[in-house]
Amino acid sequence: MDRTELAGFLRSRRERITPADVGLPAGRRRRTPGLRREEVAQLAFISNEYYTRLEQASAPRPSREVLAGLTRALRLSDAERDHLHHLAGAPPGPPPGPSREVRPSILALLDRLPQAAAIVLSATYEVIAWNPLAAALMEDFSALSRRQRNLVRRAYLEPRADGRPLYGASDAEEFAQSAARDLRATAARYPDDPELASLISELLDGSEDFARLWAAHDVCARPALCKTFQHPLVGPITVVCDVLDIADRDQRVVIYTAEPGTPSEEALRLLSVIGTQRLDVPG
Structure with missing residues (x-):
C-alpha cells in the first residue's frame, strides 16, 4: 500500500x-x-x-x-x-458490472460518420452513444431514459401498439433471440452486477419467449449482416450492419450503411437532413 x-x-x-x-x-x-x-x-x-x-x-x-x-x-x-x-495494495478484480463509459475517440468516430448511422452498445444492450443519423433512423435516444434505451428490454417487454417490430426492423425476431443468448454470456462475466441481475429477472418474469431461450443455455449470438428498417417518413431502408468490438470496455459499435447508388442510400441522405423532426405530425 x-x-x-x-x-x-x-x-x-x-x-x-x-x-x-x-x-x-x-x-x-x-x-x-x-x-x-x-x-x-x-x-x-x-x-x-x-x-x-x-x-x-x-x-x-x-x-x-x-x-x-x-x-x-x-x-x-x-x-x-x-x-x-x-x-491501496489490492489489485483490482473484474469490474462489478459492464462499463458505460465511452472513450472520447469512439465518440469522435461517431461524429465522423455523417453518412452512416452508428450506435454504441454496452454489454447489456443499452444504447450508450449514438450519432445524429442513428437518432433519425431509429429514434431520438436523448429523449429516452436509461431504462428505455435498453434494446433487449424494448424487444421483449415493450410491444408496440401497432404490432410493428421495434424500428420496423426486418430482423426483429432474430435480434431478440441473438440478444438473449448474448445476455447469458454477459451474465457469466458479471455475476455480481445487481443491475444486470435485475434486468434478467425482469425479462424472465415478463416474457415467456425470453424465459424459453434463457432455459436453453445457448450463448452463441448470430449477428445480422443486413436488415431493413421501415421508417415512418422515408419508407424502407436496407442497410449493411457492421459491428466493431471494443474489447477493453466490453462494448460494441454498430454501424449501419447503405449500398452506394441504392434508394436506401438516398433515404439515409434525406434522413440526415430531416434529423429527428416529425414531419408527419401537424404543426
Whole structure:
C-alpha cells in the first residue's frame, strides 16, 4: 500500500468534483475546491475520520468494499478505479458490472460518420452513444431514459401498439433471440452486477419467449449482416450492419450503411437532413 500516493490521488479526485455533480447543495463559504472530505465519506458510506486519515496517509489498508465506495463517490473511470486498487495494495478484480463509459475517440468516430448511422452498445444492450443519423433512423435516444434505451428490454417487454417490430426492423425476431443468448454470456462475466441481475429477472418474469431461450443455455449470438428498417417518413431502408468490438470496455459499435447508388442510400441522405423532426405530425 502506497499511503502517500493514495492520499494525493484521493485528494486530487475529490477536488475536481463539484457538489452539483453529485446532487449536493454548494452552500456558502466553501473554501475548498470540489467536495469536502465529509461529503466524500458520506457518499462512500465510510466514516469521516477514516476518510480523513486516508488523505493524511495514516489510515490502515482500505477493504475492497471501501474502495468500491470511493470509486462510486469520486466517479472514477475504469482506469482510475484500477489505479486506486493498485495504490491501496489490492489489485483490482473484474469490474462489478459492464462499463458505460465511452472513450472520447469512439465518440469522435461517431461524429465522423455523417453518412452512416452508428450506435454504441454496452454489454447489456443499452444504447450508450449514438450519432445524429442513428437518432433519425431509429429514434431520438436523448429523449429516452436509461431504462428505455435498453434494446433487449424494448424487444421483449415493450410491444408496440401497432404490432410493428421495434424500428420496423426486418430482423426483429432474430435480434431478440441473438440478444438473449448474448445476455447469458454477459451474465457469466458479471455475476455480481445487481443491475444486470435485475434486468434478467425482469425479462424472465415478463416474457415467456425470453424465459424459453434463457432455459436453453445457448450463448452463441448470430449477428445480422443486413436488415431493413421501415421508417415512418422515408419508407424502407436496407442497410449493411457492421459491428466493431471494443474489447477493453466490453462494448460494441454498430454501424449501419447503405449500398452506394441504392434508394436506401438516398433515404439515409434525406434522413440526415430531416434529423429527428416529425414531419408527419401537424404543426
